[in-house]
Amino acid sequence: MKRYKVIGVILLGISAWSYGQPTFITKLFHHKVPNVDVSLEMGSVVLYFTQKPTITVTTKIEGDKKRSIYFLPNVRIKSDLKGVADRIQQDADRPYHITIQEVKSPQQGLQVTLTYNPHNVGISYELFDSITLQKGVAFRLFNKKVLSRLQASGKQIIKTAANSPRVVIDCGHGGIDTGAVGCNHIQEKEVNLQVGLQVAQLLIDKKIAVDLVRRSDQTCLLDERTTFANQKDARLFVSLHSNAAPDASMSGIETYCLSPALFSLGDTTLAPEEHSFVSAQLQGKYAQSNALAHAVHSSLLKSVRKYQTTDRRVKQSVAQVLLGTTIPAVLVELGFLTHHKESSLLIQKQYQSRLARGIVSGILSYLHRA
Ligand SMILES: [Zn+2]
Structure with missing residues (x-):
């Protein structure tokens, strides 16, 4: 009898822990x-x-x-x-x-x-x-x-090089959202905007149409950014950010994209063949995002080679703007504002323009690939 009481108390304890x-x-x-x-x-x-x-x-x-x-x-x-x-x-x-x-x-x-x-x-x-x-x-x-139209035609939704190239550039944060604040009170929103404006100008010079999610110090919610991108008939989306870390020795550039392995299916109202068709379409988009991430990342690193910037590589993780866009999308972390040397480079016009040129040549090589 005594034994059951003990078990009862343990069970109560577990339910209080899980529901409390x-x-x-x-x-x-x-x-x-x-x-x-x-x-x-x-x-x-x-x-x-x-x-x-x-x-x-x-x-x-x-x-x-x-x-x-x-x-x-x-x-x-x-x-x-x-x-x-x-x-x-x-x-x-x-x-x-x-x-x-x-x-x-x-x-x-x-x-x-x-x-x-x-x-x-x-x-x-x-x-x-x-x-x-x-x-x-x-x-x-x-x-x-x-x-059902796509299934019947066997067509891919992913756009090909024949479409006129249009690109959406998203300068992360802005307005009341400063983003990370680094050495000497440098605000992330500023760096992202300065690099993004240069990226846009360089693309326009190359006759590529550009839509900037923000072109000034403006507050913009994450789902407003994706909705903006989704209404443009664009080929790709690049979101620009700058990093921060408690460890002041961390530095370098990293580029993010999504991969199917990040998600596990809970439930679907789609029939099995519909679901596998949709999954294949999403996988196609993720594969394109991965190709874009590698193109942008490698040309960025090449562009700042003389500064010996650390290569933190292409990484796969869920960032909100990547999840909400219907086109291939990447997020670039341009460097660490909390790293003394890198933060001073990130506000330097010359370094910013190298970053911008690197991003643009990556975008161009992605757009012009076979
Ligand atoms: Zn950010």
């Missing part, structure tokens, strides 16, 4: 694709958590609408994100409707509800670990009409 600490949503994004009629990817909703959540899915049919309800027990939404959830919910001009809310029954938790016409929209959700080691869930929405 709520998981919080720390970030929330809605990446939109403005021209949904011609795009396979219609948009994505991405949530970040303090720890990996469990998700259960139920579906309801109401007339011609389907409701996919994703329930995450013991997950709470921080009060400063409730406005973001409201903004997403109020988005009326999408072919799907999203609500993200805390519920109390049948159990305390978070409910993400997607309402859509199942003939037009398919949904998959994937789990991933982000660059800052937070746990993320991405709900991806697909256009099933475009999907």
Whole structure:
């Protein structure tokens, strides 16, 4: 008898431990694709958590609408994100409707509800670990009409060299978001903008059309950046950032892109053959991003060779702007603002223009490859 009591106490202890600490949503994004009629990817909703959540899915049919309800027990939404959830919910001009809310029954938790016409929209959700080691869930929405057209024609959505080249350059941070602050109070947003403006000018000189997400010290949310990029009929997206680290000896350039291995599928409303077709399309995009990352990274390193800048290589990790763009995308970390020598180079016009020339020659070699 005594033994059972002990087991009971242990079980209570475990449940108090697992249910006592709520998981919080720390970030929330809605990446939109403005021209949904011609795009396979219609948009994505991405949530970040303090720890990996469990998700259960139920579906309801109401007339011609389907409701996919994703329930995450013991997950709470921080009060400063409730406005973001409201903004997403109020988005009326999408072919799907999203609500993200805390519920109390049948159990305390978070409910993400997607309402859509199942003939037009398919949904998959994937789990991933982000660059800052937070746990993320991405709900991806697909256009099933475009999907069946592509399946029938066997066509790739990835654009070829025949398309007129147009490039989106994203200077990271800006406005109230300074980004990293390094030696001598150098702000990341400044360095990113100065290099980005030079990249844009050099591309224009080469007769390449450029869209800059920001061209001044302007605040811009991450999902506004991706939505901006997705509405341009562009070939590629390059996001420029500068690094910071507690260890002041860290220096060098690194370039990020996504890879399929970063994601694990949770559930999908797509049929198996639809899902494998979509996966192949996304893998094609990731392969192009990887080629772009290597092209940009190697020519960047070549361009600053005389400074003996450290090669921190091409890395694969989930950064928000890479997740939300429908075109091949890379994120370049131009150097460490917390490294004494590198920070002084990063604000030098001559070094900035070498960085810009390196990025542009990488973009050109990617665009002109066979
Ligand atoms: Zn940054």
